[in-house]
Amino acid sequence: MTQSPTQASTCDVSIVIPVYNEEDNLPELVARVGEAMQPSGFSFELICVDDGSRDDSARVLAGLAAKTPWLKPRYLMRNYGQTAALQAGFDAVGGRYTVTLDGDLQNDPLDIPDLIRTLESRSDISMISGWRKDRQDKALSRKLPSMLANRLISWATGVSLHDYGCALKAYRSELVKRIRLYGELHRFVPVLAFEAGAKIMEVPVRHHARTRGQSKYGIDRTFRVLLDLLLMKFMLRYLHRPLHAFGGVGLWMLVPGAGILGYLGVLKLLGESIGGRPLLLLGIMLALMGVQLIAIGLLGEILIRIYHEPEGRDQYRLREPPEL
Incomplete structure (x- = not known):
């Protein structure tokens, strides 16, 4: 510097x-x-x-x-x-x-x-x-x-x-x-x-x-x-890839949540009642939490770009070449 x-x-x-x-x-x-x-x-x-x-x-x-x-x-x-x-x-x-x-x-x-x-x-x-x-x-x-x-x-x-x-x-x-x-x-x-x-x-x-x-x-x-x-x-x-942190956890929640809701949706189409099933609440909770965490990760990605770009902060630093 x-x-x-x-x-x-x-x-x-x-x-x-x-x-x-x-x-x-x-x-x-x-x-x-x-x-x-x-x-x-x-x-x-x-x-x-x-x-x-x-x-x-x-x-x-x-x-x-x-x-x-x-x-x-x-x-x-x-x-x-x-x-x-x-x-x-x-x-x-x-x-x-x-x-x-x-x-x-x-x-x-x-x-x-x-x-x-x-x-x-x-x-x-x-x-x-x-x-x-x-x-x-x-x-x-x-x-x-x-x-x-x-x-x-x-x-x-x-x-x-x-x-x-x-x-x-x-x-x-x-x-x-x-x-x-x-x-x-x-x-x-x-x-x-x-x-x-x-x-x-x-x-x-x-x-x-x-x-x-x-x-x-x-x-x-x-x-x-x-x-x-x-x-x-x-x-x-x-720090420089917050989507990988929040989005990774979010996907682990969203995928099983979506799977549960898809399974219950098929049962509903077949005429079964799903309104009182605890599995429905679990699927909704997992899906919502997963979407929220992915959204937080995306906001983090936007914020890290705001941090770096307006003031020209470097994402890396160079060092002197090694001595021969």
Whole structure:
């Protein structure tokens, strides 16, 4: 993707951190990022996105930014959620590489230079996902759902990773500009990157126990993951051909429904009464549902063409030819 003059790279690395109620962690977080990046030789910027915090996080960020030239905070009007905060950070990046991590000090900024060097040495890799191999969370209510979710997402999407929940990830910034985040899709960034044509690498990273503040995650997010996973599965397989998804199910209902109605129609012509048969209701229900699903698929085909054509969005992306 060619950058416009206004999007030209202003530094080597843009570090994006969504922040929500982390006032106690912010001074140490900013200090640790500086300690990790300043000796590395990479020019960098730190984009902390305050997601409508209810504590003094925004005030602390503003104070730190006044004396830290590479800290560039963004402040959202209200609490939109981690996905929107992450997208706000992606929209502001000016570096050749983009790195994300959490603001709770569980990710270690010291891993960032190594991730960038790996990207620089591997031209075939577009994204590196961190793996908290030695995870320090003690609560089983966090470890067990995370383990199950990682296996389920890997199986369902074909993008096999040990740790989808690790916020520490590094990207080539042209990839970041190609993906858009909505809803609660921040945990599915590797899947979206894969759909955008990225080759993904996973590497072990450090992980620390939380010492300040409270975790924002709970067991209830497992159910949201299942719904988002259904969306990801659809996007990977049927985004550009929705008729195959809805129309396929519709045909499986319409054909037996039409067969049942045809059979009952023959019986009616032969003089038998069919008005009180449950089979009649089943045939009508299957036929109507089948027609409706096929119609939804056709509408989806029309919408995907509207999505692509007016703004000239490509249905494919080209890559460089392989080296001989």
